[in-house]
Each structure stands twice: as structure tokens, then as C-alpha cells.
Amino acid sequence: MNEAVPSYLSPTGQEIVFLLLGAVAVGSALLVVTTKQLVHAALWLVVSFGALAGCYLVLTAEFVAWVQVLIYVGAVVALLLFGIMLTRAPIGRSPGLDSGNRVVAAIVAVATAAVLVTVVIDGFRTAYADLTPGRGTAGELGSSIFRNWVLPFEALSVLLLAALVGAIVLSRTDIRGR
Amino acid sequence: MSPIGVSDEGSAPSVPNAIVRRRALAHRQAGGPEAAGYRNAGRGYDRDMGGYFGSYALVVALFAIGVAIVAGALSGSRLLRPSRPTAEKLTTYECGVDPVGEGWAQSQVRYYVFTYLYVVFAVDAVFLFPWATVFAAPGFGMTTLVEMFLFLGFIALGIVYAWRKRVLSWT
Amino acid sequence: MPEERKGRHVMAGVLAADPTLADFGEDPLWIIVVKAVMLFLFLALGVMFGVWFERKLISRMQDRYGPNRAGRFGLLQSVADAVKMGLKEDILPSAVDRVLYLLAPVIMVVPAFLAFSVVPFGPVVELFGVRTPLQLVDLPVAVLFVLAMGAVSVYGVVLAGWSSRSPYALLGGLRSAAQVVSYEIAMGLSFVAVFLFAGTLSTSEIVRAQEQVWFAVLLIPSFLVYVVCMFGEAARIPFDLPEGEGELVGGFQTEYSSSLKFALIMMGEYLHTFTAAGVAVTLFLGGWRAPFPVSLWEGAGQGWWPVLWFFLKFVLTFAFIVWVRASLPRVRYDQLMSLGWKVLIPVSLAWILLVAAVRNVVVNEGDRMLGIGLGVIIVIGVLAVWMRFDTVAQRRREALGAQVEAEPEEPSDERAAGGFPVPPLDLPHYHGVSRS
Numbered sequence: 205m206n207e208a209v210p211s212y213l214s215p216t217g218q219e220i221v222f223l224l225l226g227a228v229a230v231g232s233a234l235l236v237v238t239t240k241q242l243v244h245a246a247l248w249l250v251v252s253f254g255a256l257a258g259c260y261l262v263l264t265a266e267f268v269a270w271v272q273v274l275i276y277v278g279a280v281v282a283l284l285l286f287g288i289m290l291t292r293a294p295i296g297r298s299p300g301l302d303s304g305n306r307v308v309a310a311i312v313a314v315a316t317a318a319v320l321v322t323v324v325i326d327g328f329r330t331a332y333a334d335l336t337p338g339r340g341t342a343g344e345l346g347s348s349i350f351r352n353w354v355l356p357f358e359a360l361s362v363l364l365l366a367a368l369v370g371a372i373v374l375s376r377t378d379i380r381g382r
Numbered sequence: 383m384s385p386i387g388v389s390d391e392g393s394a395p396s397v398p399n400a401i402v403r404r405r406a407l408a409h410r411q412a413g414g415p416e417a418a419g420y421r422n423a424g425r426g427y428d429r430d431m432g433g434y435f436g437s438y439a440l441v442v443a444l445f446a447i448g449v450a451i452v453a454g455a456l457s458g459s460r461l462l463r464p465s466r467p468t469a470e471k472l473t474t475y476e477c478g479v480d481p482v483g484e485g486w487a488q489s490q491v492r493y494y495v496f497t498y499l500y501v502v503f504a505v506d507a508v509f510l511f512p513w514a515t516v517f518a519a520p521g522f523g524m525t526t527l528v529e530m531f532l533f534l535g536f537i538a539l540g541i542v543y544a545w546r547k548r549v550l551s552w553t
Numbered sequence: 554m555p556e557e558r559k560g561r562h563v564m565a566g567v568l569a570a571d572p573t574l575a576d577f578g579e580d581p582l583w584i585i586v587v588k589a590v591m592l593f594l595f596l597a598l599g600v601m602f603g604v605w606f607e608r609k610l611i612s613r614m615q616d617r618y619g620p621n622r623a624g625r626f627g628l629l630q631s632v633a634d635a636v637k638m639g640l641k642e643d644i645l646p647s648a649v650d651r652v653l654y655l656l657a658p659v660i661m662v663v664p665a666f667l668a669f670s671v672v673p674f675g676p677v678v679e680l681f682g683v684r685t686p687l688q689l690v691d692l693p694v695a696v697l698f699v700l701a702m703g704a705v706s707v708y709g710v711v712l713a714g715w716s717s718r719s720p721y722a723l724l725g726g727l728r729s730a731a732q733v734v735s736y737e738i739a740m741g742l743s744f745v746a747v748f749l750f751a752g753t754l755s756t757s758e759i760v761r762a763q764e765q766v767w768f769a770v771l772l773i774p775s776f777l778v779y780v781v782c783m784f785g786e787a788a789r790i791p792f793d794l795p796e797g798e799g800e801l802v803g804g805f806q807t808e809y810s811s812s813l814k815f816a817l818i819m820m821g822e823y824l825h826t827f828t829a830a831g832v833a834v835t836l837f838l839g840g841w842r843a844p845f846p847v848s849l850w851e852g853a854g855q856g857w858w859p860v861l862w863f864f865l866k867f868v869l870t871f872a873f874i875v876w877v878r879a880s881l882p883r884v885r886y887d888q889l890m891s892l893g894w895k896v897l898i899p900v901s902l903a904w905i906l907l908v909a910a911v912r913n914v915v916v917n918e919g920d921r922m923l924g925i926g927l928g929v930i931i932v933i934g935v936l937a938v939w940m941r942f943d944t945v946a947q948r949r950r951e952a953l954g955a956q957v958e959a960e961p962e963e964p965s966d967e968r969a970a971g972g973f974p975v976p977p978l979d980l981p982h983y984h985g986v987s988r989s
Contacts, residue, residue: 218435243715247653250708261438270697271508278704279501282730285711286494289727337434341693342754346512347519350526357509358529361536364502368540371498372549375491433577437690440585444670444689447589448663452817456655459639459813472647474719475810477802493731496890500734503898507741510905511697514748517909518916524923527913531927534902541899550894552887 218335222262229255246284253277265340495549499541506537572677572686572757574693580685587680588689595674596666600823601631606868607875614879635816643812646717653716658814661709661821665828668702671695672831673757675841675859687841687860688757695756696748699832700741703786707733709821710805717808725804728794728886735893736785736792742901743778746908747836760840769837774904776837778897783829785893788822789874791881792889830870838866903935 215223232251239245253276260269303309338344349357513530516522544550580588605620605628612619620627645651675687692698707730714726748754750771751762759768769776785792794804801807809815834840841859842848844866852858884892907928914924 243653247712264434266434266438266692267512267694267697270694270701273701274697274704275501275504275508278701278707279497279504279734282707282711282734283494283497283501285715286497286727286730289715289723290491290494338693342512342697342748343515343519343693343752346514346516347522349509349512350516350522350529354529358532360505360509361533364505365536365540368498368502369543371495372544372547375495376547376549433575437577437692440589440690441667441670444589444667445663447593448666449659452659452662455639455817456813460643463640463812464642466642467644471644474646474648474717475802475808476719476721477807493727496731496894497734499894500738503738504741507738507745510742510745511748511754514745514905515752515754517749518752518912523913523916527909527924527927530909531906534906538899538902541894545895550891552890 218262222259225255225258225262228252229259242288243285246281246288249284250277250281253281260340263340264335264337267340267342267345269340492549492552499544499549502537502540506534509533572673572688572691573761574691574753574755574758576677576686576757577688577691581683584680584683584685585689588685588687592666592670592689596669596824596827599827600820601635602628603823603827603871604631604634604819606871607878610872610875611879614876638813638816641812643814644810646808648718649808650716650718653712654808655814657709657713657716658809658817658821659709660712661706662817662824664702664706664709665821665824668699668828669824669831671698671756672828672835673760673840674863675857676854678857678860686757691755691757694754696744696754696759696832696836699828700737700744702828703733703737703740703825706821706825713809713818714805717805719808721802722805722807725801725807728801729788729805732788732792732794732889732893733786735890736782736897739778739893739897739901740782740786742898742905743775743782744836745901745905746772746775749905749908749912756835756840759836760842763839763842767837767839767842769839772837772908774900778901778904779833779837781892781897783833784874784877785889787826787829787874789826790878791884793883794886794889826871826874830867830874833870834863834866838870899938903931906931 229252232248232255235248236245236252239248253272257269257272257277260266260272510530513526517526541550608630609619609627620630623629623633645654670689671691673686673688673691677684677686680687710729710733711726714722714724714729717723747759747768750768751759753759753762784790788794803809806815806818809818841863843850843853843858843862847853847862853862910924910928910931914928
């Protein structure tokens with residue numbers, strides 16, 4: 205998965221596709237923060253998520269890949285779009301989108317990326333996972349979740365419930381706090 | 383990393399696979415003997431590399447062909463059709479009357495709430511799918527059923543709350 | 554390709570015509586190309602004659618002739634329409650966001666026909682001397698793929714509405730997105746019971762699992778929920794709110810004048826309907842399996858016969874959609890949303906739990922008491938919730954009735970023409986007074 209070993213001088217087709225998709229994901233993510241139109245930013249996010257789904261596909265995690273399309277591309281970005289349309293954001297370019305904290309934001313972003321990359325590289329080093337098709341199907345995932353990962357699964361339901369209640373309370377102005 | 387790759391429980395049941403190159407150290411994979419029993423329950427999950435990437439290459443090719451056909455039709459008709467734009471033609475139609483003000487309607491918060499409900503329930507459905515596929519396999523059953531009851535119970539609390547707060551009625 | 558694997562699958566293919574996932578990805582390239590061309594032809598001809606079929610059928614239901622000028626029985630009407638739309642002047646309103654405006658029809662069409670590529674048309678057949686399953690692609694997560702494509706195609710509608718810069722288009726796009734999103738959940742939940750029985754998400758194996766009994770018979774509530782969602786997802790009458798012309802002009806497609814872009818949008822909607830019908834046939838109506846009396850005949854599952862059964866079921870499903878269009882009025886938007894969220898989703902959730910509890914009793918016989926207990930709890934809980942809401946609704950209805958009773962009778966207005974309310978005809982703006 206993580207190519208950190210110098211001996212990989214002849215990458216396979218899958219690795220090349222994976223790297224290309226990664227480049228697309230990062231490039232469109234950069235466009236998300238640099239574009240001047242809010243709705244275009246959301247659409248570049250779609251491209252980024254789509255490329256990420258492609259990465260999952262190359263890693264033979266097909267269920268996760270299509271869940272990425274269904275949940276992130278389909279639901280989360282739609283939520284963002286509705287959020288944008290909720291505001292009084294202008295249709296065209298918004299010149300005031302650049303914040304004065306650009307430099308700080310860039311530093312924070314680069315630092316976060318550095319930490320993540322360090323952790324991933326340090327954690328896996330030369331580990332090489334064989335790509336075995338059939339490992340990412342719904343059945344395999346299900347047996348993994350309901351055997352080994354039950355507690356996170358149940359915790360997720362509480363998290364979803366909390367988020368749902370929060371969204372409802374925020375959207376209903378007539379529900380008052382004490 | 384997918385959760386499958388990280389968890390460790392026994393070694394992976396060997397899938398006959400001559401195409402996969404084995405380099406460096408192979409990662410231990412989840413599953414174990416029970417999962418092997420599930421896999422051998424008469425279903426051909428052990429597709430090989432060519433089948434997997436072949437299928438998705440075909441999907442990508444179909445996507446490319448579809449985009450090409452649509453784009454070709456659009457640009458082809460550009461060559462054939464007349465084009466005599468005038469200022470009146472190019473105004474926004476709306477409902478036939480000349481548009482007034484900006485074509486922009488700030489949307490209501492209820493769209494946002496319904497999309498939010500969609501996110502929650504889409505996540506819910508996505509967990510139901512793997513559950514449904516393994517449910518009948520040996521080694522699951524009662525425990526898995528109760529786990530899903532708990533999960534759906536919490537989600538149902540959410541929809542009951544939304545119902546009680548009359549968020550589900552479109553006003 | 555290891556030789557022994559190939560040999561095994563050929564053997565399996567000879568023994569049983571029912572394809573499994575393992576039968577895919579073994580075709581030579583030219584067979585794949587042939588199958589892809591067949592799929593394209595099916596969809597292209599399907600859209601053309603589907604339009605003709607719908608118009609003709611609905612005309613007959615409404616006691617008129619329908620298209621009968623272009624070609625025999627008006628068969629070439631769609632061809633004429635397509636040529637006209639391709640040659641018409643294309644108007645690109647100056648206010649639109651050009652890229653997204655042109656991209657939106659493409660996003661509507663392409664995912665729709667991608668989703669159709671996982672629909673099985675038949676079992677393993679002999680195609681130009683090669684034994685191959687009559688299905689272009691099968692994935693272990695095929696049904697999830699169909700749902701994901703549905704989620705992507707929502708963007709086409711939202712972007713068409715947003716990029717048009719027109720309030721009606723925007724409103725239509727938003728409504729459509731909220732509608733499709735609501736019905737997609739109920740649709741996904743209606744599939745869960747199918748997966749519980751089939752144990753897989755692959756379309757070919759779901760058809761395989763329906764050898765004894767179709768899931769439409771076994772899982773009637775799931776099937777009914779799916780049928781309702783099918784109309785919501787494909788935005789057909791009675792759920793075609795996104796283009797409710799009485800209130801939204803043309804909905805999200807208002808600014809798409811009748812050129813090729815408009816034709817693409819129409820084609821996208823047809824393909825969505827086709828996909829919905831294809832999924833209904835595959836997941837619930839036994840796919841390519843012969844219907845009951847015919848299925849007693851041994852040869853019904855042999856050779857190319859299954860393609861006929863699939864096609865018949867597909868056409869009948871489509872005809873049912875048209876029939877509903879001819880019969881039902883459009884529902885109101887609040888009715889649409891409350892049907893989706895207050896009826897379809899809770900019913901699906903309860904039904905899934907009930908099916909799982911029953912299935913648990915059947916599969917692991919050990920803890921039968923607990924399973925039955927859970928099933929009873931679900932049934933009682935659902936009934937209690939339903940009665941609670943029913944009494945609340947009843948009380949509200951009575952309160953409303955009492956309120957109406959209590960209101961004094963409106964004095965009769967002389968403007969009412971024969972009992973029908975008519976708008977006043979002497980408002981100032983009719984005379985241009987307010988517009989100076």
C-alpha cells in the first residue's frame with residue numbers, strides 16, 4: 205500500500221493507477237480551497253472523494269469504495285451544497301473568500317499532513333499487503349465488523365443519534381435551551 | 383488501511399492465486415477459520431486478480447464510452463444546428479416574464495435537515511448490507527441479531543425524536 | 554488465468570446454467586465488446602421505443618390514438634423527435650454557469666446506464682460458440698453500485714437547477730434532490746431483506762437465489778416498498794414533483810430549451826426508469842427465470858428462452874409504471890416527504906427486524922424461544938406505535954373538524970360564479986395602476 209521502499213523501481217499497473225488517483229485527489233483538494241466560487245469548491249470536493257473511491261477500488265476494497273461514493277460523494281457533499289445554498293452566498297465569484305489567516309491555515313494544514321504522513325510511513329515502513337480480490341466484499345466486511353469490531357459499531361449508532369439530535373435542535377429555532 | 387488489514391486473527395485462508403505477486407512480507411489478514419467456512423458456503427468469492435480488475439476496467443471503459451457518446455452527440459449537433467443568438471433569446475426564461483432581480487432564492491433550512499437525515503440513514507443502511515449478507519452464515523445468528531437490534535434501536539430513537547419535534551412534516 | 558480454475562468453471566457451467574460471480578471476468582475481449590454493444594443497442598432502442606410505447610399506451614388508456622404519423626403506427630416518432638432536437642438551435646442563456654450547465658445532462662445520463670450494466674439478462678448462454686453469462690458486469694457489491702450511481706445522478710439534477718440561475722430551476726433542483734435522497738434510503742432498506750435471504754449483493758447470485766420462489770412473493774412488504782420508491786427515485790408520476798409544471802414551470806429543466814441537452818435530460822430520466830424496472834425484475838421478480846406455469850417446462854431455463862422471460866417482465870414492469878402515470882394524480886410535496894419518512898422508512902426498518910428474527914429462528918434452531926420472543930416484541934411494538942400515531946392523528950382530525958364547525962359561515966360572495974370561487978376582476982394591477 206505505502207510505497208516507501210526504494211526497491212520498487214518497476215511499479216505495477218495498479219500502483220501507477222493508484223498514484224495517479226492520489227495525485228488527482230490531492231490536486232482537486234487544493235482546488236477546493238483555492239477556487240473563488242463556493243459551489244465549485246463543493247464540486248471539486250466531489251472529484252476528490254471520487255478519486256479516493258478509485259484508490260479504494262485499486263486496493264480491492266470494493267465495498268468501501270462504493271460506500272465512499274454513496275455516503276461522501278452522494279450524501280455529505282449534497283449536505284454541503286444545501287448548507288451553501290442556505291447562506292446568502294453570492295452566485296458568482298466571491299472575492300471576500302480569502303481569509304486573513306491564510307498563512308496560519310496553510311501552516312496548520314502542512315503540519316497536519318506532515319504528522320499523518322510520518323505516522324503512516326513509520327507505522328508500515330516496508331509492509332506490503334497483497335491485493336486479494338474478494339477481501340473487500342460485503343460479506344467479508346460484515347464478518348469482520350460483527351466479530352471483531354462490534355463495540356465501535358454500536359458506538360457509531362450513539363454518535364449518529366447525537367449528531368441527528370444536534371442538527372434538529374439547531375434547525376428548529378423554536379426549541380429553546382434552558 | 384481497511385479494518386480487514388489491521389485486525390489480526392489467524393492467518394488468511396489461502397486463496398489459489400498465481401497472478402498476485404508476493405513481494406516483501408505479506409500482511410496478515412482478518413477472517414480466520416470461521417470466515418473460511420463462510421466463504422466456502424457455496425459462493426464464489428475467490429475471484430482472481432484478472433476478474434476483479436477486469437470488471438472494474440470494464441466499468442471504467444463503459445463510463446468513458448458513455449461520456450464520449452454524449453459529448454460526441456453534443457459537439458456533433460453543434461456543427462449541424464443554426465446559431466443566431468439575440469439578447470432576448472439569451473435572457474433567462476423563468477416563467478416567460480422578464481426576470482426581476484437576481485435569479486437566486488435562498489433555500490430553507492428543512493432541505494438541510496432532510497439531507498442530514500439522509501446522511502444518518504445512509505450510514506445506517508450501509509451497515510445493514512454487510513450484516514444482511516453474513517447473517518445466515520454459521521457462527522453469527524443470535525448475537526449479531528441483538529447487536530443490530532441495539533444499533534437500529536438508537537437510530538429509531540433519532541427518527542422518533544425528529545418525528546416528535548415535527549421535523550418530518552414538510553411545512 | 555490458471556488452467557485448473559478455468560476448467561472448473563467450465564465444468565460448473567455445464568452442470569448448471571445459473572451463473573455465479575466466478576463465471577465473470579473469464580470472457581475473451583471480443584465477447585465483452587459484443588455484449589457491451591448489445592447493451593448499448595438495447596438501451597438506445599429501448600429509450601426510442603420506450604417513448605413510443607409509453608405514448609401509445611397512455612393514449613389508448615385515455616381513449617385517443619397517440620403518435621401515428623411518423624412511420625407505421627407512429628413507430629418512428631422518437632427518431633423524428635431526436636433528429637429535430639439535434640438540428641434545433643441551441644440557446645445558452647447568458648446568465649448560466651456554462652460548464653456546469655453543459656455538464657449536468659451528462660451527469661444525468663451516464664450513471665443511469667452504468668447502473669444498468671449489472672442487470673442480468675439471462676443465464677450462461679452460448680454466444681458465437683463461447684459460453685458466457687448474459688450480463689456485462691457482475692460485482693460482489695453490484696446492488697451497492699446501483700445505489701451509488703443513483704446517488705451520483707442526483708448531482709445532475711441539482712447542478713442543472715443551480716447552474717441555470719433561475720429561481721424555478723433552483724427550487725426544482727432542490728426539491729428533486731430532497732426527494733430522491735429520501736426515497737433512496739427506503740429503497741436501500743427494502744433491499745436488505747433480499748440480502749438476508751440471498752446472502753450476497755451480486756445480482757447474478759440474487760437471481761440464482763430465487764430458484765424456488767421469487768422474492769416478490771416471499772418478501773411482499775419489501776417489494777411494495779421498493780415499488781413505491783421506484784416511482785420516487787425515477788421521479789415518475791405520481792412523484793414527479795421536480796417538474797410539477799403547475800408550480801415550478803419546468804422545474805430543474807426550465808432553462809434547458811428543447812435542444813439536444815433537453816433530449817439528454819429526457820433520456821436520462823428514461824434510463825433511470827429502465828434501471829428501476831431492471832432492478833425490480835432482478836431483485837424481486839426472479840430475473841430471467843420463467844414465470845410460474847411456464848417454469849414447470851424443463852426447457853424454460855435453457856438456451857435463449859430466459860432472455861424472453863426477462864424482456865417480458867421488463868416490459869410489463871415498464872407498462873405498470875405507465876399505467877400508474879395514466880391513473881394517478883401528482884401528490885403534494887409534503888405528502889411525498891411524509892410518505893417517505895413516516896411510512897416507508899419505519900415500515901422497512903420494522904420489517905427488516907421481523908425478517909431477521911424469523912430467519913434467525915429458521916437458521917439457528919437452538920434459541921428458538923428468544924427469536925420468537927424478539928419477533929413478538931417487534932410486532933407488538935410496531936402495533937403500539939401505529940396505534941399511538943393513529944389516535945393522535947384521529948384527535949387532530951376531530952379538533953380540525955370542530956374548528957371548522959365552530960367557524961361562522963362566510964357570507965356568500967356575489968363574485969362566486971355558480972358556487973365556484975373566482976378571483977376579483979377589478980384589482981388595480983389589471984389596469985396598470987400600480988405599475989407607473
